[in-house]
Amino acid sequence: MELTCELSPLVFAELYRMLAADNERAELLEDRLTQIGRERSWLSEVADRYETTWQGNRKIATCIDDLVAVGADHSLLASWVLAVFQGSGSSYDFGEDLRKAVTTRLFAEVPNVPADIPDRWKPVVVGWTLGMVVGSVDQNLPVAPAMAPTDENVRAAYEGLVEHVLHLGNLDPPWPEMVGTSTFWRGTGLAEAMQPEAPDGQTAVTQMVIEVRRILPDHMGKIIGQHFSQFVERRNTLSHVASMPNRPPFIDVKEQARTWDQVRLTIMGITQFLCSQIALALKESASRAVREETWDELVWELVMFDE
Template identity: 40%
Template sequence: MVFSELYRALAARPKDAALLNDRLCQVGLDVAWFAEAADSYEAKWDETRSQPAPFALEPDHTLLAGWILAGMRRTGPSHDVSDELLKRMRARAAERPCGITNPLPAALNVRVVAWTLGQVVGDIDRDLPFVPVRPPRDPHVAAAYGGLVEYCLQLKAVIREPWPELIGTATFVRGLGLAEALKPDVGSYKEGKARPALKALIQEARLVLPELEFNKLQRHFLVNDFVSTRNTLSHVAPDPDKPTFVDLVDVARTWDDVAPTVSGVTQFVCQQISNELHGSREVDPSLWDRIRWDLEVYV
């Protein structure tokens, strides 16, 4: 059902038809394929929707969808596609036995972040934590981001708010570490790597975020000097003319305090994955012929 609604949504974007057609032509398809694929996925949905748990297809189905979306990474923000897809998912999930709509099962709780397809897991937040179509290629970044997702899943489940101060500040340390790892070649010994990495990542985000969301991201990480906050929290000893540890000790006591950091890091990671998928050879002209059998044969 996810793929059926995604491809119908993309087919309904005439302004992007030429770009999507060019993308699909790289793997021997064209925009007419959207209708064929949507019908095939719809038929599979009809076959399986009475099952107690959502039916999940093999990862190559998600990879193909993610690869197609990555081709739109230069067209502007992806929020409208994400919101439309979520709206469709909620309407279609209501067709399931007992009308599952809130919260959606993770398999149906899909989003598009920086033109990267993925799903929201857990019930801590409407949009977080986010598991993308595939991990970043860098195994260290992938492991660190996976750890952040796992950590977020435990926050509200294990400890009541307000949290002990170390609980929330751990996201600041991991978040900035991921930013630096995503841009390892920027910065210098003199200026450090953290601020240049954040500036580069935020500049990339300008194209794929609405202005309001971009301004929030820039304010959180640059205007409010996230690097200094992280340094104070991790180094403890005061720096002249900087807020002290005591000044900042209560900065991350609730989910609302840490959500902007987690959201920003998610944005940065998804930008990287979209970049990788855009020029990737993970999808080839034979992929659809291989995976469409999953839709024709009950597995």
């Protein structure tokens, strides 16, 4: 499957409104926007433009299916702006506030919203990368990030992991043993692939956990650390089956991925690490991903929804 992050104009109206009101990190934002020839006041202008698009689309829509999502390039631009915060702390609270604001307005302004909210109104901010929650497996997972990984192997492997998670969501627990334990193999493989300089899987997972703990609230970081503490050993047990010293036995490991609660932290850790790498790539890119003309090109897509 090919993942794309296509969100409602309502998401962007709220996101840019939050950024415009962020006085604590105003200097970071000003420096970032200077790279594309914009001033901080541009954030409010963009928020208003998306708001106009949302209201225009809402007036002509006859049902919720008529309320559209804008193209993935809108998510890329927003992530490029957010990426300036990479390394400044956790994005968790920002993402939670954004999701809450969007959900509150969606139910207040749109009639007959289903309990299973469509993906285009499910934004998430992971490691300062904007993403979209795909499916209804979990409130925050799996995630389609605003920009795909540049490594084609990592991209394909992550897309396969998301596809697998969506499949798991359709199964009644306890899952067949190999269906769930496959997440140990793919999780370790992705950790290794995203850190090709790491000498082995254990080092790759350890480095991944260190990075993830930097971008999560302390209590969540500790839980992630505990979850991955024997991750590679479990993968090795599944590969070799036979009992070995200092390795958990197969009969125990095969029971550790039979429900969503057991594999959720695996998917969360991989997603956090992948998105933090995307944010870092965007932060270091002053011209390749976003140009001075980007917003002028994107705004034309919004015109069709004006009153």
